[in-house]
Amino acid sequence: MSKIYLTSVGKFKKKLLEKAALLLEERFLYEFKVVGAIPLPSQALDPSRNQYLVSKAIERLKKVMPKDAKFLLGITAVDLFVPKLNFVYGYSDFISKISLISTFRLNPEFYGETACEDRFFIRILGEIIHELGHLFGIKHCFNNKCAMYFSNSIYDLDNKNTFLCDECERKLKRASSNYSPSKLSEFPENNDFI
Ligand SMILES: [Zn+2]
Ligand SMILES: [Zn+2]
Numbered sequence: 030m031s032k033i034y035l036t037s038v039g040k041f042k043k044k045l046l047e048k049a050a051l052l053l054e055e056r057f058l059y060e061f062k063v064v065g066a067i068p069l070p071s072q073a074l075d076p077s078r079n080q081y082l083v084s085k086a087i088e089r090l091k092k093v094m095p096k097d098a099k100f101l102l103g104i105t106a107v108d109l110f111v112p113k114l115n116f117v118y119g120y121s122d123f124i125s126k127i128s129l130i131s132t133f134r135l136n137p138e139f140y141g142e143t144a145c146e147d148r149f150f151i152r153i154l155g156e157i158i159h160e161l162g163h164l165f166g167i168k169h170c171f172n173n174k175c176a177m178y179f180s181n182s183i184y185d186l187d188n189k190n191t192f193l194c195d196e197c198e199r200k201l202k203r204a205s206s207n208y209s210p211s212k213l214s215e216f217p218e219n220n221d222f223i
Pocket of ligand 2: 159163169178179222223
């Protein structure tokens, strides 16, 4: 059975990924495996912005995609961007089945708040679930409580649940039981998701 892999890109607390993996296994009924960190791809760094370009970081992740991986999710502590956007919390490449999530703006300390590992963890979990939804082919949802709602700010992110709404949950069940690359034709216009 194929597994869903989590890996840190650059330095990141492995314990947080292991904790997330346990919860995700219960939710998604897949085996989640945390594997060793890969280094930050220096070619992805844009020194003028001090941010990393997602597409180049994903190229690096493609090289370590395990053979039995259904999906690979990279988690990084550095700030990520895509052209035309100031930053992204996460990004999913549906074709390569790889997501990358940045915890840079999920950390309460980024907003001048006191460190809170629980809050930090819930935000990370929510972001992982959101990007996993995209990897299963689910697009953004208009329900602002649903995990598939597009978060433009930390307020949006904290306001929504780590759970999917009933409709997205149904889509997820359908997609996770019959996932097949031939279904790509259902997503013709754009296969990348933020
Ligand atoms: Zn939804
Ligand atoms: Zn999204």
